[in-house]
Amino acid sequence: MTGELNYRKLGLKAGLEIHQQLNTKYKLFCKCSTEMKEKAPVSTIIRKLHPVASELGSTDVAAEFEYLRNRTFHYQVFKNESCLVEIDCEPPHELNPEALYITLQIAQLFNCEIPNELHILRKTVIDGSNTSGFQRTLIVGLNGHLNFKGKKIEITQITLEEDAAAIVSEENGKVSYRLNRLGIPLVEIDTGLLEGYSPTEIQEIAYIIGLLAKSTGKTKRGIGSIRQDVNISIKNGLRVEVKGVQELGLISKVIENEVKRQLSEKVKEETRVALPDGATKFMRPLPGADRMYPETDIPPVVVDKEYLEKIKEDLPEPWTKKLAQFKSKLKLSDQLANETLRSAHLDLFEKIIKTEKVEPAIVASTLTQTLKDLERKEQIVSISLTEKHFLAIFDALEKKKIAKEAIPEILIYFSKKPGNSISTAITDLNLTAISIPELKKIVKGIITQPNITLDRAIGIVMSKVRGKIEAQTVIKTVKKMFKP
Known part of the structure; x- marks a missing residue:
């Protein structure tokens, strides 16, 4: 199939479910850490999960499908990051108040109605990602909206829930999960029906939703901290749910590919998983509507007006205002302002410039x-770089101890030797900044060579002083001193 598709004519309908981890100290229903720093598990437990009929006597079709796969689940337990609650051997503790506060903030940012009483529910999940066979969730906001190109995009509901365990491997019916992610507070933001929008516009809507959630400054950042699910159908077709779109920039491609698939194949109502190239593959049948039931171990949470007013007073400035300030006051380009706003290092950026x-x-x-760039070239592992490394680099830059061109080399150095100081890095890399008189002395020694050209002189000088003084200063000085 070639050519640009007319999505309006095809009757493209979509719905977004944006899942964002919250940056809380503790998990949602226990006091385990959410940092996920532990590398080696202290033990492993083994389970098999079975579906149970509801009070009406029916079994969820997705749960039945997972059961028939006859898999065994191995759960890796980590010190301080998983406990008896995660392995379903102890009732859940009290709801994390910090997580609730952040979610109520997000709900107000989306203009949602807040129920007076919040009820925790159990959602049947037996794919192994929850040891109990269900996920705890509570609806925090309803009937909200956001503005997009002069139109109101409906936000049907915002829920606070437990994140699932992270899959490690699957082979011959044995599936391994890490329990340190299970129970991390997760906010889910669901849109209403998105009809009459192109895949690119739907991706833009997802981007705005992510920005609003991140504007609280209390969401986790980095790989795996945000995941997007997309519901897709076309005219006279059936709904397909695509889960696990990891990259925001992949949403439009996933929708485009799924529309093409639905045009060329007989479509069934099913859940599919997104692949890194934007294609999808079958995962399981769509779950039914009767897989939710009340959580009997935790009482409802009452939300009073005074508490909501306190949250309202603590709301962050709109992301649109921050974006405008980045461009007007900080003189960032459109692209750089947008990249910074959605960066995992936004808070660090604002701290450094202050x-x-x-x-x-x-x-x-x-x-x-x-x-x-450095990560793509596999020159650094950014997880080894901390706030102190960046603060040290920019402090050295401010004090003219290094040139801006030295920054990549120092980042590579800190990635390999995170325990060393900035002064040690500068010495080891021979990047001590030089003065203009020192530069002129080097330039003089180069331009007096016989048959030297301007370009050649600039190249030689740059190779000698790279990272020790700004490139523009080098070029300007050589041009000024060069006499053909």
Whole structure:
């Protein structure tokens, strides 16, 4: 199939479910850490899960499908990051008040109605990602909206729930999961029917939803902290749910590919999983509507008006205002402003520009483009870089101890030797900044060579002083001193 598809004519309908981890100290129903720093499990438990009929005597079709796969689940337990609650050997503790506060903030940012009483529910899940066979969830906001190109996009509900265990491997009917992710507070933001929008516009809507949630400054960032599910159908077709779109920029491609698949194949109502290339593959049948039932171990949570007013007073500034400030006050380009706003290092960016007198564009490009480039080339592992490393680098830049061109080399150095100081890094890499007189002395020694050209002189000088002084200063100085 070739050519641009007319999505309006095809009757494209979509719905988004945006899942975002909250950056709380503890999990949703226990005091285990949410940091996921532990590498080695302290033990493993083994389970098989079975579906149970509801009070009406029916069994969820998705649960029945998972049961018939006859798989055994191995759960890795981690010190301080999983406990008896995660392995379903102890009732859940009290609902995490910090997680509820953040979710209520997010609900107000989306103009939602807040119920007076919040009821915790159990959602049947027996794919192995929950040891108990269900996920605890509570509806926090209803009937909200956001503005997009002059239209109101319906936000049907916002829920607070437990994140699932992270899958490690699957082979010959044995599935291994890590329990340190299970129970981390997760907010789910669901849109209403998105009809009359292109795949690119639907992706833009997902981007805005993510920005609003992140504007609280209390969401986790990085790989796996945000996941998107997309419900897709076309005219006279059936709904297909695509789960696990990890990259925001992949949403439009997933929709485009799924529409093409639905045009060329007989479609069944089913859940599919997104692949890294934007294609999808069958996962299981769509779950039924009767897989939710009350959680009997936790009482309802009452939300009073005074508490909501306190939250309202603590709401962050709109992301649109912050974006405008990045461009007008900080002089960031449109692209750099947008990249910074959705970066995992947004908070660090704002801290650095407040504490260090360095050009905001240098900080922004380092935390977005430079890091991505170095990670793509596998020159760094950014998880080993901490806030102190970046603060040290930009403090050295402000004090003219290094040139901005030295930043990538120092990041690579810190990635390999995170325990060393900035002064040690500068010495080991021979990146001590040089003065203009020192530069002129080097330039003089080069341009007096016989048959030297301007371009050749610039190249030689740059190779000698790279990272020790700004490139533009080198070029300007060589041009000024060069006499053909």
